[in-house]
Amino acid sequence: MKLKHYSEVILEEVTMEGAKKTKIRWLISEKDKAPNFAMRMFEVAPGGFTPYHSHSWEHENFIVEGTGALVTEDGELPFKSGDVIFVDPFMKHNYKNTGDTTLKFLCLIPHKKPAKQVKKNVNPFASGKANNC
Amino acid sequence: MKLKHYSEVILEEVTMEGAKKTKIRWLISEKDKAPNFAMRMFEVAPGGFTPYHSHSWEHENFIVEGTGALVTEDGELPFKSGDVIFVDPFMKHNYKNTGDTTLKFLCLIPHKKPAKQVKKNVNPFASGKANNC
Numbered sequence: 001m002k003l004k005h006y007s008e009v010i011l012e013e014v015t016m017e018g019a020k021k022t023k024i025r026w027l028i029s030e031k032d033k034a035p036n037f038a039m040r041m042f043e044v045a046p047g048g049f050t051p052y053h054s055h056s057w058e059h060e061n062f063i064v065e066g067t068g069a070l071v072t073e074d075g076e077l078p079f080k081s082g083d084v085i086f087v088d089p090f091m092k093h094n095y096k097n098t099g100d101t102t103l104k105f106l107c108l109i110p111h112k113k114p115a116k117q118v119k120k121n122v123n124p125f126a127s128g129k130a131n132n133c
Numbered sequence: 134m135k136l137k138h139y140s141e142v143i144l145e146e147v148t149m150e151g152a153k154k155t156k157i158r159w160l161i162s163e164k165d166k167a168p169n170f171a172m173r174m175f176e177v178a179p180g181g182f183t184p185y186h187s188h189s190w191e192h193e194n195f196i197v198e199g200t201g202a203l204v205t206e207d208g209e210l211p212f213k214s215g216d217v218i219f220v221d222p223f224m225k226h227n228y229k230n231t232g233d234t235t236l237k238f239l240c241l242i243p244h245k246k247p248a249k250q251v252k253k254n255v256n257p258f259a260s261g262k263a264n265n266c
Contacts, residue, residue: 001205001219001220001221001224002217002218002219003203003210003212003216003217003218003219004216004217005213005215005216005217006195006215006216006217007215009217027195027217028193028217028219032219033221034191034193034219035191035222035243036169036170036191036243037169037170037193037241037243039193039195039217039241058167058168058169060161060167060170060172060241062139062160062172062195062197062239064195064197070136072134077136079136080138082138082139082140083136083137083138083139084135084136084137084138084139084142084160084161084172085135085136086134086135086136086161086165086167087134088134088166089168091134106195106239108170108172108193108241110168110169110170
């Protein structure tokens with residue numbers, strides 16, 4: 001069991017290649033005995049971004065503060081506080097801060113990478129679920 | 134892939150016995166092809182609460198707006214906007230609004246209930262992780 005403010009959780013530099021001005025807090029993880037998935041908060045300073053890449057696991061996001069854009073192979077989707085994002089497995093993506101304040105967003109991932117799947121052609125503009133197309 | 138503001142997701146009444154003045158939005162679910170876990174937002178009006186119960190799966194919470202308390206067998210833990218909560222499997226709990234505005238919080242759960250485990254004695258006051266004891 002855990003109950004604390006996110007700001008009490010250590011803020012660590014994201015050192016992965018392709019990241020800029022990006023930090024992370026592991027809010028809930030295997031260290032807390034969470035059995036299935038982890039909750040992280042990313043904090044991206046103005047001008048910063050996460051690595052542009054793809055992987056076999058999904059992201060579930062909630063934008064807490066600031067403004068940004070989700071970069072995909074099909075273009076950029078702007079987002080703001082209160083927006084919800086689901087990034088499918090194998091979809092190329094990154095998150096960049098497009099504002100002048102720190103962008104803070106939750107990013108939840110499963111603990112274990114699922115078995116490798118055949119890549120599907122995921123087109124956010126064809127899904128009927130993106131809110132700006 | 135999905136990107137939309139939480140307020141665009143349908144707000145449904147929670148009709149489960151033991152709930153009062155509580156509504157839910159399924160922000161990300163199996164309908165979105167999320168493979169492992171679901172993100173919901175609960176909206177609890179002043180005076181309202183979720184059912185006091187336990188179950189075999191965990192909760193991962195982020196408090197978006199308002200103030201409330203996590204009720205456990207060991208007492209009540211107050212929480213506020215920006216707080217993070219992890220509720221272990223099999224731990225008795227509910228969430229109640231203790232303020233005069235709508236309490237809004239994320240609650241993430243795994244899609245599939247894990248295999249039944251022997252109940253552990255989970256005492257939030259002994260975990261060293263509650264922020265007010």
